[in-house]
Every structure is written in structure tokens, then in C-alpha cells.
Amino acid sequence: MSITAVVFDIGRVLLEWEPERFYDRLIGEPRRTALFKEVDLHGANLDVDRGHPFRETIYGLADKHPDWAEEIRHWHDSWIKMASPEIPHSVRLLRALKAKGVPVYALTNFGAETFVIAQTHYPFLREFDQAFVSAHLRCIKPDAEIYAQLEQGTGRRPDELLFTDDRPENITAAAVRGWKTHLFDQPETWAARLVAEGLLTEEEAQ
Missing domain, CATH: 3.40.50.1000 (HAD superfamily/HAD-like)
Structure with a gap:
């Protein structure tokens, strides 16, 4: 047919859709590499894609990783800059x-x-x-x-x-x-x- x-x-x-590029600009490639190695940001994003609440999911992940909390919250607060x-x-x-x-x-x-x-x-x-x-x-x-x-x-x-x-x-x-x-x-x-x-x-x- x-x-x-x-x-x-x-x-x-x-x-x-290039989150790594956004974070490279925000915090530099070395710190971005360390962040993405330690924190499963893409996994959290998949949870959002499955229907989990956006802010609660990302801010909850930030609470679990206080050393990276500010950077993690950008996934929520600056999301449109990654999708552009x-x-x-x-x-x-x-x-x-x-x-x-x-x-x-x-x-x-x-x-x-x-x-x-x-x-x-x-x-x-x-x-x-x-x-x-x-x-x-x-x-x-x-x-x-x-x-x-x-x-x-x-x-x-x-x-x-x-x-x-x-x-x-x-x-x-x-x-x-x-x-x-x-x-x-x-x-x-x-x-x-x-x-x-x-x-x-x-x-x-x-």
C-alpha cells in the first residue's frame, strides 16, 4: 500500500535537543562530564517522558545530589534553552x-x-x-x-x-x-x- x-x-x-551542549556553555565541559557521570539526568528526563511531574522529578533529583543541586535544577528552569x-x-x-x-x-x-x-x-x-x-x-x-x-x-x-x-x-x-x-x-x-x-x-x- x-x-x-x-x-x-x-x-x-x-x-x-542537546543538553550536553547547554551544560558545556553553562559550567564548562569538564564539570558537565562529571555531572552527567554522577547524576542520571537523562534517566530523570525519561521519567518525565513517562508522565512523571516535571518540576517534582527534577527538583527531587537535585535534593538527592546537593553538591549539584543548582546545576540539576537548570534542567527544569532552563529547559527551553536545551530544546532549541x-x-x-x-x-x-x-x-x-x-x-x-x-x-x-x-x-x-x-x-x-x-x-x-x-x-x-x-x-x-x-x-x-x-x-x-x-x-x-x-x-x-x-x-x-x-x-x-x-x-x-x-x-x-x-x-x-x-x-x-x-x-x-x-x-x-x-x-x-x-x-x-x-x-x-x-x-x-x-x-x-x-x-x-x-x-x-x-x-x-x-
């Missing part, structure tokens, strides 16, 4: 698909509160036909359940969907279900894939 809808991940596909800037070419591709009448969905590991923050700063995140957010669904990629939720919520067959994500394990989990997939590395190769699939012309994919 031909592709009838396109599914976007958000972090590192539509928005840059947008990736302009990817946003243009999303909008080009919408303009062609191709349904566009989000499938993303994101916290409930952080998704609202992101939508406030980046209005294009409100332009999806449907957004499947891990915190709302209480499951995260690459768990099979979150892919099933999208199939059920959209009424799409797996082989109708083209999905792009920057993480190989998330792509693999989708491919196992029969989704068509694209491992995102840069907007230009994603644009070329959309052209190759006949979803956009070369001019539309610029």
Missing part, C-alpha cells in the same frame, strides 16, 4: 506536507508540561493532525504499545505510515510493525526521501 501519512519525531528532528533552536528545513517539510494534504502526526517522547512549553515557544508544534505524546499515553518509544496507540488513534495501517526518528532503536521498533522508516540524520536526506516517495516535489522539499 502507498504511504498515506507521515510521522515525525520531534527532538533532533524538528527541534535541536528549531530546525528550519524540517519545519518547512512538515508544512509542505500539510499544504499537499498529507496527514502529519507526531510520535514523541515528551513530558506533559514540557510539551506545552515547547508548543508555546514553537507554534508549529500545534500544526500536527494528531500528536501522540508519551507522557499522555504513559508509554515511551521504543515500546510497542506507543506505536500501536498511533495506529489505533489514526486508523492507519502500518504500511501506510512513513516515520522519521533520529534513534535507531525507535526506527527498528516501527519497522518490525511494518511501518516504512527513515533514520533522520539531517533535513536534506529526509527531504530527498519524501521526494523519492512521491510525497513532495524537489521544489516543495527545499
Whole structure:
């Protein structure tokens, strides 16, 4: 069956997401390396993505690591600086698909509160036909359940969907279900894939 809808991940596909880069600028690379070695910030972020409360999770982690408390709280207080800037070419591709009448969905590991923050700063995140957010669904990629939720919520067959994500394990989990997939590395190769699939012309994919 031909592709009838396109599914976007958000972090590192539509928005840059580089916490290490933020902390390098804030406290320098050596201290950042020590912080991330001692404190599981990415693990706490996954808890937020699973639906745990944002401030309580991050500030609770800070309380457990008083030597790093100020730095840890930045994950909450300065979160939007880590989720920036947008990736302009990817946003243009999303909008080009919408303009062609191709349904566009989000499938993303994101916290409930952080998704609202992101939508406030980046209005294009409100332009999806449907957004499947891990915190709302209480499951995260690459768990099979979150892919099933999208199939059920959209009424799409797996082989109708083209999905792009920057993480190989998330792509693999989708491919196992029969989704068509694209491992995102840069907007230009994603644009070329959309052209190759006949979803956009070369001019539309610029």
C-alpha cells in the first residue's frame, strides 16, 4: 500500500535537543562530564517522558545530589534553552506536507508540561493532525504499545505510515510493525526521501 501519512519525531528532528551542549556553555565541559557521570539526568528526563511531574522529578533529583543541586535544577528552569533552536528545513517539510494534504502526526517522547512549553515557544508544534505524546499515553518509544496507540488513534495501517526518528532503536521498533522508516540524520536526506516517495516535489522539499 502507498504511504498515506507521515510521522515525525520531534527532538533532533524538528527541534535541536542537546543538553550536553547547554551544560558545556553553562559550567564548562569538564564539570558537565562529571555531572552527567554522577547524576542520571537523562534517566530523570525519561521519567518525565513517562508522565512523571516535571518540576517534582527534577527538583527531587537535585535534593538527592546537593553538591549539584543548582546545576540539576537548570534542567527544569532552563529547559527551553536545551530544546532549541528549531530546525528550519524540517519545519518547512512538515508544512509542505500539510499544504499537499498529507496527514502529519507526531510520535514523541515528551513530558506533559514540557510539551506545552515547547508548543508555546514553537507554534508549529500545534500544526500536527494528531500528536501522540508519551507522557499522555504513559508509554515511551521504543515500546510497542506507543506505536500501536498511533495506529489505533489514526486508523492507519502500518504500511501506510512513513516515520522519521533520529534513534535507531525507535526506527527498528516501527519497522518490525511494518511501518516504512527513515533514520533522520539531517533535513536534506529526509527531504530527498519524501521526494523519492512521491510525497513532495524537489521544489516543495527545499
